[in-house]
Amino acid sequence: MNYHLPVLLKETVDSLVVSPGNIYIDATLGHGGHTIEILKQNAIVYGFDQDPNNLEIATQRIKSENLDKNFYPVNSNFTNIKSFLVKQKINKIDGLIADLGLSQNQQTGQNMGFSFNDSSSLDMRLNPHKQTLTAEEIINTYSFDQLYEIFTKIGQELQSKPIILKIIRERQKSPIKTGSRLAQIIRDHYKDKHLHSKIDPSTKIFLSLRIVVNNEYSNLEKLLNQSLEFVKPNGNACFITFHSGEDRIVKQFIVKNKDKLLSYKATKPSFVETKNNPLSRSAILRSYKIR
Numbered sequence: 001m002n003y004h005l006p007v008l009l010k011e012t013v014d015s016l017v018v019s020p021g022n023i024y025i026d027a028t029l030g031h032g033g034h035t036i037e038i039l040k041q042n043a044i045v046y047g048f049d050q051d052p053n054n055l056e057i058a059t060q061r062i063k064s065e066n067l068d069k070n071f072y073p074v075n076s077n078f079t080n081i082k083s084f085l086v087k088q089k090i091n092k093i094d095g096l097i098a099d100l101g102l103s104q105n106q107q108t109g110q111n112m113g114f115s116f117n118d119s120s121s122l123d124m125r126l127n128p129h130k131q132t133l134t135a136e137e138i139i140n141t142y143s144f145d146q147l148y149e150i151f152t153k154i155g156q157e158l159q160s161k162p163i164i165l166k167i168i169r170e171r172q173k174s175p176i177k178t179g180s181r182l183a184q185i186i187r188d189h190y191k192d193k194h195l196h197s198k199i200d201p202s203t204k205i206f207l208s209l210r211i212v213v214n215n216e217y218s219n220l221e222k223l224l225n226q227s228l229e230f231v232k233p234n235g236n237a238c239f240i241t242f243h244s245g246e247d248r249i250v251k252q253f254i255v256k257n258k259d260k261l262l263s264y265k266a267t268k269p270s271f272v273e274t275k276n277n278p279l280s281r282s283a284i285l286r287s288y289k290i291r
């Protein structure tokens, strides 16, 4: 199994300041890369993940490393952490990490619809059992204005208008049901207009769809606000972001709540890390200590 390669691993775990026996929440367990390092320090971890498949992969991995004694997997959205802690009668935790976005297997695999090469799905729900809206529904049923709002405001795609017109023409021929077909429509537009893009031309549109389908911005805002309530004084919260939209939300939260924080800092991956793992290039770790 090729596990997701954790980003800013040492920097994040150092910022969390782990002590044996203390309780931490990993809000985005993924394949457990960060959690494993915390468990190795004999701390207790509640690992949340919305994707049941990733939760199972991490749980098996942690068991196989004999680190499951202090590990509790939770298949839930991280916006439910507060109510979960109330149910567990845990008043406050010692620290929180959230490594936002998708794991590599989600991003590039078949059947989830996140990949430009997914030839079987345009779904994009992290948890199909608990979510209803899919990217397929957005692409095939939303009006020009609704798509324009998503692609420009969230995706910052400058070619939104002609791409949407092309999508609407294409969906009239037959419903757009796969990531690969949507990506081809976008690539064809860039090619026809001789436009060059350093990244795949589909990147911004796929990102904006994913954010809407999974409510990513409002979930992040909820988690940030809740962290002030459930992380102990002197406890740390660490957020790893991967694009400007989510990083702005974390930065603005820190600025707005400065008086409730003892300290805060931002860290970027080292040259060596970005060389070994190009996906880490856009990552920023923002951590803060609760007053």
Ligand SMILES: C[S@@+](CC[C@H](N)C(=O)[O-])C[C@H]1O[C@@H](n2cnc3c(N)ncnc32)[C@H](O)[C@@H]1O
Residues within 6 Å of the ligand: 004, 005, 006, 007, 027, 028, 029, 030, 031, 032, 033, 034, 035, 048, 049, 050, 051, 054, 076, 077, 078, 079, 099, 100, 101, 102, 103, 126, 219
């Ligand atoms: C970048 S990966 C985390 C990788 C992990 N740190 C590791 O090293 O393996 C992000 C994970 O968060 C999950 N996720 C995203 N949004 C979530 C949410 N609102 N609630 C719970 N899990 C979420 C995704 O399903 C994915 O597994």
